[in-house]
Amino acid sequence: MFYTRIMTNxxxxxxxxxxxxxxxxxxxxxxxxxxxxASYKEDLKGLYGLSHDDTIPDxxxxxxxxxxxxxxxxxxxxxxxxxxxxWVIDPTNYVSHKxxxxxxxTEFVGKALARQPFLKQLKDFIDRFTRKNLPILASxxxxxxxxxxxxxxxxxxxxxxxxxxxxxxxxxxxxxxxxPHIREDYLYHADKPNIxxxxxxxxxxxxxxxxxxxxGKKVDPKKIIVTGPPVDPRIIAxxxxxxxxxxxxxxxxxTTGGLGTNKSEMSTILEQLIPHLKSxxxxxxxxxxxxxxLDIRDMVIKTAKNSRVTIGKIDDVSAPLRLxxxxxxxxxxxxxxxxxxxxxxGFISKPSGDMAYxxxxxxxxxxxxxxxxPWEENIRQVFxxxxxxxxxxxxxxxPQLDTLLSSTKIxxxxxxxxxxNAQDIDPLxxxxxxxxxxxxxxxxxxxxxxxx
Numbered sequence: 375m376f377y378t379r380i381m382t383n384x385x386x387x388x389x390x391x392x393x394x395x396x397x398x399x400x401x402x403x404x405x406x407x408x409x410x411x412a413s414y415k416e417d418l419k420g421l422y423g424l425s426h427d428d429t430i431p432d433x434x435x436x437x438x439x440x441x442x443x444x445x446x447x448x449x450x451x452x453x454x455x456x457x458x459x460x461w462v463i464d465p466t467n468y469v470s471h472k473x474x475x476x477x478x479x480t481e482f483v484g485k486a487l488a489r490q491p492f493l494k495q496l497k498d499f500i501d502r503f504t505r506k507n508l509p510i511l512a513s514x515x516x517x518x519x520x521x522x523x524x525x526x527x528x529x530x531x532x533x534x535x536x537x538x539x540x541x542x543x544x545x546x547x548x549x550x551x552x553x554p555h556i557r558e559d560y561l562y563h564a565d566k567p568n569i570x571x572x573x574x575x576x577x578x579x580x581x582x583x584x585x586x587x588x589x590g591k592k593v594d595p596k597k598i599i600v601t602g603p604p605v606d607p608r609i610i611a612x613x614x615x616x617x618x619x620x621x622x623x624x625x626x627x628x629t630t631g632g633l634g635t636n637k638s639e640m641s642t643i644l645e646q647l648i649p650h651l652k653s654x655x656x657x658x659x660x661x662x663x664x665x666x667x668l669d670i671r672d673m674v675i676k677t678a679k680n681s682r683v684t685i686g687k688i689d690d691v692s693a694p695l696r697l698x699x700x701x702x703x704x705x706x707x708x709x710x711x712x713x714x715x716x717x718x719x720g721f722i723s724k725p726s727g728d729m730a731y732x733x734x735x736x737x738x739x740x741x742x743x744x745x746x747x748p749w750e751e752n753i754r755q756v757f758x759x760x761x762x763x764x765x766x767x768x769x770x771x772x773p774q775l776d777t778l779l780s781s782t783k784i785x786x787x788x789x790x791x792x793x794x795n796a797q798d799i800d801p802l803x804x805x806x807x808x809x810x811x812x813x814x815x816x817x818x819x820x821x822x823x824x825x826x
Contacts, residue, residue, distance in 0.1 A: 375462070389468060392418050396463050397521050405814055407447055408526055410514060411440035411534040411632070413466045417704040431701035433466065434666050436533075437632040438727035440703055442552060443532040445606035449807040465536070468517035515539050528817045532604070534559045541569040548814050552603060552727045554578045554756055555749035556585050564589075570597040570817075572810050575756075575802065600814050602806030603727065605735040610804045613737030618793035619719045620786075623656075624779065626719035627738075629663040629710075630788050631728035632703070634670055636743040639768045641673055643722060643746040646771050649681040651694040658775065659691075663698040663714055671699040691717060719793060722766055727756035734762050734806050739792035741766035741774075749751070758766070762778040762796045764788070 392415065400406045409588040412434040419426035443462045445719055450460040485521070518539055522529060528546045531537035534557070537549035541563040547570075563569050563807040564586045573579045578596045586593040619625075628640060628647075640662075650656050664670040674697050678685050686693020698713060714721075715736040723729035725742040730753050733740045740763040745751045757763035767774040781787040786794075 389415070391424070392422065393468050393517070393521070395422055396461070396467075399457040399461040400463055400521055401524055403457055403459065405450060405460045405530055405811065406522070406527065407443050407460060407462045407530045407532065408518065408522070409439045409443040409462065409464050410438045410465055410536050411438075411443070411533070412703040413469075414440075414464070414702060414704045415467045416702060418467060425749050428705065429701060431668070432666055432703050434703050435466075436728070437665060437703065437707060438552065439533050440632075441606055441707055441732070442550070442604040442727065445604050445609075446532070446810055447809045448532065448607055449604075449811050458536060463521055465514045465518035465521065468521070469513045470516070472578060492599070502790045511535055511539070519543060519566070528814055530814050537569070538562050541566055544568060545628075546817070548572060548810075548817065550601075550604060550810060551578060551582070553749040554752045556581045557749070561586055561591060562588055564593050565591040570599065570813075572599050572601040572813060572822065574600075574603055576600050598826060599809075600802075601809035601813065602802035602804075603731045604807040604810055605731050605804060606711065607807065608711050608811070609715050609732050610735050613735065613797050613804075615716055616719075616737040616793070616797065618786075619779075619791045620790055624658040624775070624789065625661070625717050625719045626658050626775075627661045627714045627721045627723075628722060629714070629723040630665050630667060630670055631724055631726060632665065634665065634667040635726075635728075635746055636724050637670055637673070638668075639743045639766075640670065640813045642768050643771050644674060644677045647682050648677050648695060650718060651683050652681065656694060657779070659694050661696045661698065661714055661718065662709050663706075665699070666701055666703055668699075670702070671697065688713060720789065722771075725750045725757065725763065727753075730754075730757055730763070731803065734760075734796045734799055737797040739763065739789055739796060740769075743768065760795055760799065762792050763797070764792075 376537065412432045414432055416426045416428065416430050447460045447462050514662065518536060522540060522545060525545065528548050529540055531540065531547055531549045532552065534549065537547050538559065541547045546568050547676060549569060550572045551574060554577065556578065560571065560582070570573070571582065573582060579600055582598055583593060583595060628643060630636060630640060647660050651660065662674050664674060675685065678695060683695055686696050688696060690696065698706070698709045700709060715732065718738050720739040720741065721729060721733040722741045723733065723743060725745055734757060740757060742754050742763055742765050745754055754765070778788040781790065
């Protein structure tokens with residue numbers, strides 16, 4: 375068995391217990407969901423009632439692939455976790471002790487690329503020539519295949535690497551294409567009968583069919599389903615609590631992504647925003663989400679200290695400056711959903727599945743940082759066309775905010791207009807999770823697993 379090959383110490387023995395519990399839930403649930411995002415093992419221990427440590431940092435590749443998978447599961451569960459209805463697994467949690475260095479190295483390289491713009495060309499080279507051979511794939515494949523070995527039903531995949539591994543093994547896969555962009559990865563198994571795709575919008579479907587045709591792959595258009603992006607229903611619920619900003623302080627949230635992307639831009643913006651908070655009427659409040667990144671958290675603390683601005687308590691909505699940080703992705707994401715989305719009028723963030731879909735779905739406007747790739751360029755374009763988003767003027771963020779907050783007797787401010795547009799957004803942007811669940815259920819409508 376898979377686990378007998380990886381168990382070498384006490385840590386691995388505990389992993390065996392978690393592995394078997396996840397495998398059993400995945401085999402007996404209505405909708406099995408897989409993703410590749412982070413090693414949230416300590417939270418799994420807590421979920422299962424085992425001894426756990428909230429101070430151990432996770433290895434994190436992506437908040438988006440975690441939050442989207444969880445969002446689909448929550449769409450199925452409702453208010454209470456029910457493993458008979460849906461279950462989410464991430465094989466990153468079960469990579470062997472021997473191969474763990476590959477996971478850490480992948481995160482290290484990802485962070486370096488995400489935080490240093492001059493390394494962007496290196497990232498493009500890696501994406502183009504070596505994605506199929508990255509060490510992480512060989513490390514993740516054994517636990518993924520073991521966890522899904524006995525599953526005969528459709529498996530919902532929120533990460534293309536997981537979907538491709540399973541499709542190659544003949545599993546029935548529903549692969550979510552989370553962005554309005556078709557990378558080559560999504561076409562590897564496009565013509566196989568055991569895989570279908572849920573896509574961002576109609577244009578993404580057309581792009582997929584075009585690229586498949588160019589690559590000589592025959593694809594049934596009925597297997598490409600337009601669902602919209604999956605967003606956590608708790609985030610969507612926030613829009614019901616908001617009114618478009620009109621007067622008073624602007625609630626502004628500055629965020630990073632799973633790899634700490636745009637750190638340098640965040641620093642430049644904070645150097646302007648935080649000192650401005652010392653004025654009697656700054657005009658805005660700031661909440662900074664640093665995710666699982668200790669170095670970005672420390673950067674915020676240092677900037678605030680240098681400016682003699684106090685960082686308020688996390689739940690003090692009257693505080694001019696607050697900070698969200700946790701070393702583990704499950705808890706960091708929970709903080710973001712609890713404190714940021716219900717509160718923020720607007721977000722300053724990269725234009726990605728990490729934040730853009732969520733910000734718009736929550737009824738907020740968006741100022742975008744530098745895109746990290748063509749998929750983020752496409753996302754930026756989508757939300758700019760909807761007049762919900764604009765590119766952040768990183769070097770001149772306060773003059774930009776002043777301009778966007780300005781209104782006249784006959785015309786509202788851009789901020790008010792953008793928030794109104796976000797709250798009246800096309801339903802496709804807020805029903806993605808429900809649409810995906812509906813499609814998966816159509817593939818196996820009569821299935822109900824037996825209890826164990």
